[in-house]
Amino acid sequence: MVTCSTINLPRHAVGTQHSLKVWRFGEPGSSPKVYIQACIHADELPASLTAAKLLPKLTSADEANRISGEIILVPVANPIGLNNVSLRNHNGRHHLPTGENYNRGFHDVSEEVLKAIDGKMANGPEADTSLVKAEVARALATATPSNEAQALRLELMRMACDADIVLDLHTDSEAQMHLYLDEDHWPQASDLAGLLDASVVMFARASGGGPFEETIAWPYVKAREVYGADAVELPLTVVVELRGEYDASHEFSDLDADAIYRFLCHRGAIRENAGLVPEFTGVAAPFSATDTLTARAAGIVVYTADIGQAVKQGDILAEIIDPLSDDDMVVDRITAAADGIFFARSNQRLAWPGETVGKVQGIEVLAHRTGKLLYD
Ligand SMILES: [Zn+2]
Secondary structure (H helix, E strand, C coil), X not given: CCXXXXXXXXXXXXCCXXXXXXEEEECCCCCCEEEEEECCCCCCCHHHHHHHHHHHHHHHHHHCCCECCXXXXXXXXXXXXXXXXXXXXXXXXXXXXXXXXXXCCCCCCHHHHHHHHCCCCCXXXXXXXXXXXXXXXXXXXXXXXXXXXXXXXXXXXXXXXXXXXXXXXXXXXXXXXXXXXXXXXXXXXXHHHHHCCCCEEEECCCCCCCCHHHHHHHHHHHHHHHHCCCCCCCCEEEEEEEEECCCXXXXXXXXXXXXXXXXXXXXXXXXXCCCCCCCCCCEEEEHHHEEEEECCCCEEEEECCCCCEEECCCCEEEEEECCCCCCCCEEEXXXXXXXXXXXXXXXXXXXXXXXXXXXXXXXXXXXXXXXXXXXX
């Protein structure tokens, strides 16, 4: 049965209140449980558009009694960030009162869960996974948020923490379709990558900073380290980067909602034929093989390569132009560190030293890509 409910967040200011609108399909507590949210970075609007296109499809499936498990959909996961408009510019990536990235600092309960399950495991993978799920849910239920943004993060986690499949819909700046997921789900998750026609799949775990999809998976990752990968099932948690933030079109959102719907059919969450699942033809490699291109000088970025272009090590992908320079106006040439696909770049043309202006996905791990891999 389709239900729609509202979760009120604590007031940040007197006289205003933000809330989450949540749709639930199928039978609560049944499996597989699927959780889908869009736009935790509130300025990545194609994600919410795709979720909005998915909503009537799921409603129809539910009304036809075709939902096998439970599906939760949050089309606007960050109502706070939708308000972050300043001087006609929308910055939905950061919580303005604290400067925090909305997709960082999710609540890690892994240590608490490991203590709670100690001495209670070895009852078979189904029972052990259920126990971990229950302890994760219990730990999150008792956590106390410190502000409105933390309350938002906690509410999202509480809904997603015991799901079997979690899709976190985002966009990059200007980009081709790409995914982040845990390597333990590869190549099984190539069905999702193929259906979405993704160009790149990055294997990410412990990237740093506590993003949503990694923090959801973390207690299960830690339990598998202690009890073995066969003892506890790892939820499939995926960041789906639906191209670039200006790609809010009916054409793309219809395609992407259809691909996600068919993925849910293919995974048995909806009793319906998924049709032929296309083969994934992109690049799948570790996140540490993703070269983030960084400007070393201030100026105007002029790209000399297109999104989706196959590049060779040393190819010039962008120039930084200083219009006040006395001699050579090109003050920096940004090159590929390795062969790969130039799959993402910035949609702003102002550069400054240290700013990321693009990404190339290669195959081999890059020596300089260590430590915290996500930037804020
Ligand atoms: Zn994002």
